[in-house]
Amino acid sequence: MNELEIHALTVSIAGKYVCRELSLALHAGTCLGLLGGNGAGKTTLLHTLAGLRAPDSGEILLHGAPLAALPRRRIAQQLGLLMQQQEDSLPASVLETALIGRHPHIEFWRWESHADVNIARRALKMVGLDGLEQRMQTQLSGGERRRLAIATVLTQDPHLFLLDEPAHQLDLHHQLALLRHFAALAREQGRVIIMSLHDVNLAARFCNRVLMLFGAGETLCGDSTETLTAGNLSRLYQTPVAPLHWAGGTVFVPDQAREADRT
Amino acid sequence: MQRHLQPVPLLVALAMLTIMAFFVALAVGSVHLPLRGVIEALGGGADPLTRTLVLQLRLPRAVTAFATGGLLALAGALMQVLLRNPLADPYILGVSGGAAAGALTSLLLGLAGIWVSGSAFVGALVSTLMVFALAHGRGGWTPTRLLLTGIVVAFGWGAVISLLLILSNNASLRGMLFWLMGDLSYRGSGWLPLAVVSAGLAVCLPFARHLNVLARGETLAEALGIAVRPFTIAIYIGASLFTAVAVTEAGAIGFVGLVIPHMLRLVSGSDHRTLLPGAVLLGGSLLLLADTLARTIVAPQQLPVGIVTAAIGVPIFLYLLNRARGPL
Secondary structure, three states: OEEEEEEEEEEEEEEEEEEEEEEEEEOOOOOEEEEOOOOHHHHHHHHHHOOOOOOEEEEEOOOOOHHHHHHHHHHHHHEEEOOOOOOOOOEEEEHHHEEEEEHHHHOOOOOOOOHHHHHHHHHHHOOOOOOOOEEHHOOHHHHHHHHHHHHHHHHHHHOOOEEOOOOOOHHHHHHHHHHHHHHHHHHHOOEEEEEEEOOHHHHHHHOEEEEEEEEEEEEEEEEHHHOOOOHHHHHHHHHHOOEEEEEEEEEEEEEEHHHHHHH | OOOOOOOHHHHHHHHHHHHHHHHHHHHHHOOOOOOOHHHHOOOOOHHHHHHHHHHHHHHHHHHHHHHHHHHHHHHHHHHHHHOOOOOOOOOOOOHHHHHHHHHHHHHHHHOOOHHHHHHHHHHEEEEEEOOOOOOOOOOOHHHHHHHHHHHHHHHHHHHHHHHHHHHHOOOHHHHHHHHOOOOOOEEEOOOHHHHHHHHHHHHHHHHHHHHHOOOHHHHHHOOOOOOOHHHHHHHHHHHHHHHHHHHHHHHHHHHOOHHHHHHHHHHHHOHHHHHHHHHHHHHHHHHHHHHHHHOOOOOOOOHHHHHHHHHHHHHHHHHHHOOOOOOO
């Protein structure tokens, strides 16, 4: 059975289509990169897939069950969402913040067990925040807060990860370490990852599939090696992009020569 | 690095503070009673005068003060999570304004007792429903819309209150001012607010972990499996009800609802499983001690308890805030 199936999904926001009649089936081990320009609707699509907003039409199946009919807690046990921004006006410690990821797994009357705390500790170690457990989250830097949010979704330990710009605000080391970790979760444990990215080279390196949102509801989905081409990317970002073959791989860069031609 | 007190020792200490506050409140007053006499009277012994003093006069007022403080602190903690705003207090959505307008109208008409508290309760409910309906508007509830609607409605009530004060004669003005500053000298039996605060805490406590999650934002809470819409509506109704009962019993006592939750966050962290019972015990004992002071320091005159809560609470809170490292 497919982990996530999308049938004829149409999503729009503020009168603009994000996707029209989009159908996709994601099986275990898929790491899907979601690419698109600013305002193309990446976040809206991710929130729709998380069941936080209703699509205009179409159906989303989570393990074969319609998402719209599932209780929120059941969804949260299987599906985790990393949001682009997080509120933190009320104080909480780093460990407390990570531990709320266990919320959907803990029975109503129970407290977090030692096992839950250990899961949170492992996640904090994964994102390099071990040692800061008792620190207030408001005392962290922007990048550290971002890693804390990632630790929270890792603590939630869902089968399906929806990550809204996981690389945003992270330094090079943490970008690579964390994306490598997510790619490994997909490859080795059969988890499904959908992540929006602005860096096409990260998508080329870590994603096995790619979904491009061109705006106005037009989409393109396929294997990353076939879909990530200079032609598609130039059209996606409306900026000339050139492939650079280097060290046995391909890197995409803005094509300065053609940029100059256009201006 | 911030060191927090462990929950169990903290709650035990607060429970002991509460018991101590009760004994002080029962022993101190126009006639000072020895501790032994108070204990005997509570057990049904002691001489008739002591018994009357303890059981009929001081205990009802002490229970009312404790329950009111507990209700305000509990409502404050809930409002701060609902609006995710550290400046939120039980009155921020205009509940006290509506209650005050109701109570002052009855005082102006020369009514007393149950009429005053009854109209205060009705005023509080009217204000709550009004804010709730107006804030939804066409866009749905968001913390900012609720907050702005509440503040504007409270401002409107403020004008009504000023008008009522201007219209009042000298005889009722003093009672009105006492009511506005918070006053526990109208003695109900106190068991109703105590029942409300106990039941309220019992209902909220199982949802304390949900509150921890909601405190991190509505979308995240939804993504972590909480049905946010019904949950936030329930918090709103609960907090408004607790506030309405507190205001009905004792007038608009400020400060307790805003500051007690913050005090606890500073000393024990922000887990609501500790915070909610801690807030009830600390808010209750603070108001109880404040009321004991209010009726004794200038005896036989009585001060409005609101003045004393501020006199005790402001320095304690500023000390804690000043000692806390880093942002709150």
